[in-house]
Amino acid sequence: MTSSLYTETWLPGPDGHQFYTRTYAAPAPGPKAVILFVHGFAEHVGRYEHVHIDYPKRGITLFSYDQRGFGRTALDTAHKSKDASFGKTSWNWQLGDIEWWAKHLTKEYPGKPIFLMGHSMGGGLSLAFPTRTEPPPSPETVKLLHGVIASSPLIRQTYPAPKVMRWAGGKMSHVLPWKTFPADVPAEHLSRNPAANEANQKDPFIKRFGTLKGLNDMLSGGEQLIESDYQHWPKDLPILFIHGTGDKITNYKATQEFYEKVPASDKKITLYPDAYHELVHEIDGIPAKLFEECASWIEAHIPNSPAVDSTDAEDTNAPVSKL
Template sequence: MASSGSTSYNEAWLPGPGGHQFYTRTYAATGTARATVVFIHGFAEHVGRHEHAHRYWQTKDITVFTFDQRGFGRTALDVKHKSKDASYGKETFEDQIRDIEFWVRYVKKEHPDLPLFLAGQSMGGGLVLSFPTQSKPPPSKESVELVSGIIGMSPLLLQTTPVSKLLRKAGTALAAIAPWLPFPADVPPEDLSHDQAVVNAIDPDPLIKKHGTAKGLSDMLGMGENLLYGSYKNWPKKLPVLLIHGTEDKVTSHKASEELYGKLDAEDKKLSLYEGAYHELTNEPDGVKERSWDECIAWIHAHVPEAQPEMARL
């Protein structure tokens, strides 16, 4: 267990689908838990980069469960604990959706009386928004029905500056013959946040690599397009959704979030744009990160029945 002041988290290596080993963290609510959140991080990062946010959320009656995704962070790089076939960027869209379904079921089993929400950043945002729209499993209809609401944070639907069509075609062809071949994918650190300390911490971080794989990148870029231009039609009408995005995001397109918001046939939906903010709202200075956290927390609380709290468990 790691701790700081009145907040703490449990870290554990747990087997996921097929026994694949995942590095996980649970930030138990410090008071009476009102909800659980399964959080999905973005491309080429890891859950440790969101620790400050999750420590904040746990003080607001929310238990957060998160994990380094298949192909990223410690799940891919920890020599002592990782699965034998794990390597950086080695994942597929279907694997990722299956993994999310597995951990949704795991958290719901741990906290059966609490509403469960999915939240994701960037690639993770695209994944959680895609989760309930798949026309065939995974996930199952029963798994989708376990989710009380979804939050997409700067979701990857389209890139702000798309890669060329020629490069996309080459990448797709390469993915078919050499899916796990490392493929450069460098996001300039200065495009992520206005906070220079955050920018300076990117390159020295040993858990961040500047590449993916041909298959992983092809699936990631296709995921958002498939959602925006097709599978959005499968959104469950009664499933609430919150989209938040910075208007100066240089990585993922806030206009695509606006387009998806307009298309979703959801009874309860909200789009919140942060004027002038960059890609990582959770790392923006001048009160922006706190404002984005408070908005998400308030939205979750508004979708939680008052009569079903659970005492926090560490």
């Protein structure tokens, strides 16, 4: 199915699992770069349409998909895989899916640089993708990437669940991995935009629960990132971190800590003062600023493009950019 803004297609992924996908294609003569976008927990790619439509105007194609266990991939009864259900996922599956789509885009757009971009849970997965010591992914797939953008990544929660609950949930996830568990987030914590928060609450493709396995992998995976996996980041893989300092869901200080620790030679962090979790739905023109920063950063990191500005390549002693 095609609209004037994007093409939506059901495509088979690993093991033939069916995924709902959207492609925002750059016009002729084709893209100068391609984004692989990974959405957050319990949501879907349709929520980003108002921002994603702008990338083709800059000559950048954006490919997105509803993750395994979420959105239409989990809930569209006419198209989803028989074993798909909401929240039924794991980090191994999700990282394997990212690898699958990275290879897919490399074949679809040969010679074009691929950038991985993720928000919240997707941001955590995007940080994990280049740092895992065991497949998935393979080192060869990681080398396909020209840069990573992590928006409000889930490394640590702003208000963590009690340790005893986390411990019990982790143990139970080995026994009853697909047991559902409430995972509601107060709408007013998402953004300072009441209309966007209300739309989230009414969205039929958003459910307020996860599975024990999916939730435990997501939370423990973020902790593993900052405790040890950061050191495996490829030094020559550029990275851009973006976070709001008012985020009530994912801890922006954990993002700062990861930024300081990660051994990338080309890294940048931008903090949006007082902004909440969903920057694409924020007020005060933040969605437009976010798009401009991401598009400009990608353009500056396209091979054979003009030299990267010194403010775009910062070391661990450089000041944090604030908008």
